[in-house]
Amino acid sequence: MAIAVLTDVVKRYEGKLTVDHVNMTIEEGEIFGLLGPNGAGKSTTISMICGLLKIDGGDILIDGLPVSSKSLEVKKRIGLVPEELALYDTMTAADNVTFFGRLYGLRGKLLKERVDEALAFTGLSDRAKEKPSTFSGGMKRRLNIACAIMHRPKLIIMDEPTVGIDPQSRNHILESVKELNRLGSTIIYTSHYMEEVAAICDRVAIMDKGHIIACGTEKELRERVAKEEKIVIKAANITPELVQELTLHPRIRRVEAKDEVVELYLPSSQGELQDILFIFAKHKGIIGSLNIEEPDLETLFLNLTGRTLRD
């Protein structure tokens, strides 16, 4: 059963389309990744799903309810973890969670139980009485999550929840996401970190310039670029002439040279490796290492847009 259905969703800012006829269905119980570079329209799409922005065209249904007319009902079913930390520095961690819990309608014993549960889930029980101003970046991120999950929402939306934190906290958050999913919540996870999305998401939609340019499981997406291989060569003495000759090779689709690394995209390395090595030898390029890599989501994005996710 679908928990979120987006049909021809449109959003305009000053006459410009920032979300352009987006269609997307998110099934109950899955972790759905929304991948795209900054400015792709991910946050705008999420804001519309949460009822924070007016939808200019199309329709969004959450748990069968239209966001545009049943906004308050929809909001009860959603827990949003915003990209920016949204916490009160003057209140303790427990007070922060309690305040937001009250706004979700929790009261009394149930509220206390849920606050304790959320703090325990994010590993902050022992810091409950401390103010976020004394927390590390990772702990603040975890508290940011605790404030969004204490009401056990059906749909949790996490907007870039790992921005600017250490690897340990990042792993903790990624594990938490999987655990929340195991406990029954559907997760929409946005990021421009391809590895994160690939690691935890069941399905991924790739967004660029307001469009969904690809959507499916990681396997399905990989298959779309399976016909292409990437050869990464680390070498010394990479001259412009060497790069030029590689570019002119009829079987090589694209060449990217940066410092002492050359990346080559071609349908198959078989049969072409000899030519490549010959060109390097001809221009006195000294090869240190050579790897043939399988295509990933980054490759797919590059393939579809001609740009990298972090451009």
Next chain:
Amino acid sequence: MNTWTIMIYELRRLFSSRSMILNMFLLPLLLIFLLGASLSGVVGDKGSTTIDVVRVAVVNLSGEGYESSAMMDSFLKSTELKDIITPVMVGSREAAESGLRTGKYGYAVVVPPGFDSKVQSGEAAQLEFILGQKSTDNRVAGTVFDNFLRNLNYKQSVAMTLGPEALNVMAPSSTSNEPSVKLGELSEGGYSYTSSQFYAVSMMLMFLLYSGLTVCTSLFNEKENHTLFRINSMPVKGSELFIGKMLGVGVVSIVQCAAIIILTNVLFGVNWGNRPGLLLLFCLLMIVASMTLSIVISMFSKTGASARSVVTVLTVSMTFISGGMAPLPESWVNSIGAFTINHWAMQAILKMMLHADVSQIMPNLGVLSLICLVLFSAAAISYRKVGYHG
């Protein structure tokens, strides 16, 4: 229910801020104490002063073919003067001066020869005054004779421009037993306010206007902390959030107001008058005016800093123009000052301190209520137009 929750947490956040406690509660008390103590000579007085009857030496000169002034004699015999001055006829200027030096007389007036005929022929009426040792005596006696001269010159100009008949027309009023000036008291109880009272009112009103700063801070902090974005994603109506926050700030302002009134009364003996209900009403109206004005400013400001700057400038300017920082000329206070919010509350509360009649306070209540209504409407329209979003 959400409104209540938001209000309670707003209060908790505000009262947990040390700087806010300092600014809202200690600073006004300190200012009232310092200004009240240091400027006690500038504002009001500390009690009623009895003015003694002044002995005035009158030198009514004759000579050069003229008799002594009958007009002066007649004036000095009027009964209205007996409680103010005691005229003593003296033969010469030297005798008057000698009496002034010894303190026998408090003031002296020399009537030049031919005073009456000069007045009747249309020349300006002039007397010579010799000041005594006490400034109060000089002021009292000087006022009496100034009035005498002014009255003569007025009648003279009437006769010259309208003809002698005009004086006959004026005669009944001047000869009537009814005094032309009705003496009374500005305040019914005959009270006067002290500098501490004056500054307690002006500072309290200034700090109530400053509660607008709390409104700006509260509204913009929520945006800058991104908590507004989170709350907007929750099942909370925009109006619940906004009203909850404003109620929180309003309650803090009421507590601040009550603290200033009670503490200034206990610590500095400030008497806030005999109408606590009306005092409370004026304070509430000031809080409403200040908060709604700040809402309008916040709605159209891009940053919290710019909104706070505008509110601060307006608060200080209005306090100054209304005469709240230092007493300004009456004409200034009643003309330009009338365009400020605190003018209406300040004048009303000062009247309450003077135990004035309610009828003297009601016009201020009317104007302040009207200001609140206009500002409230402006705030409601701005909120509907701009909204409050993260």
